[in-house]
Amino acid sequence: MKLYVGNLSYTTMEEGLRSLFDQSGTVTSCELMLDKFTGKSRGFAFVEMSSREEAGRAVEQFNDYEFEGRKLVVNEARPRESRGPGGYPGGPSGGGGYGGGRKSGKGSRRGSRSAKRDKKACW
Numbered sequence: 001m002k003l004y005v006g007n008l009s010y011t012t013m014e015e016g017l018r019s020l021f022d023q024s025g026t027v028t029s030c031e032l033m034l035d036k037f038t039g040k041s042r043g044f045a046f047v048e049m050s051s052r053e054e055a056g057r058a059v060e061q062f063n064d065y066e067f068e069g070r071k072l073v074v075n076e077a078r079p080r081e082s083r084g085p086g087g088y089p090g091g092p093s094g095g096g097g098y099g100g101g102r103k104s105g106k107g108s109r110r111g112s113r114s115a116k117r118d119k120k121a122c123w
Contacts, residue, residue, distance in 0.1 A: 001055035005062075006044040006073035008032075014045075016068070021047050024061050025054025046077055 005017065018030040029048040032041055049055040055076070063074040 001052050002046055002048045002077040003055055003058060004044065004073075004075055004077040005047055007070050008041060008043050008045060008072070009068040009070050010041045010043060012041050012045075012068055017045055017047065020062070020067060021049070021058055024049070024058035026050040 003021075005021075008017070012032065014030050014032040017032060018027050021027050021030065026049065027047060028050050030045065031047075032045040033043075034040065035042050047058070049058055059074050059076070062072050065072050065074075
């Protein structure tokens with residue numbers, strides 16, 4: 001059974017997390033989520049226990065448990081929601097970052113600028 005472990009310290013290492021959960025039973029996998037740019041922890045992980053009983057024991061034992069200065073959040077992992085096109089749940093919802101506002105880049109300002117220049121030239 002797979003468990004979600006949240007509110008981890010950003011300095012947490014996979015080995016330390018695995019050894020903590022080994023106290024509740026056999027850990028079949030421990031996957032600490034890392035930032036792809038910095039390589040540091042993102043603050044959560046997934047730990048897979050060999051049986052449902054061991055996983056239940058781990059939730060009871062480690063939910064609200066203080067580890068490396070932070071209180072852990074441990075619960076059963078939910079299945080990942082499907083992601084549509086664009087990488088967002090349900091896909092893009094129309095719109096985008098462009099559009100809206102004036103159609104041309106300068107709009108009605110162009111006339112006012114040239115009028116100001118003409119006034120300066122008169123004086």
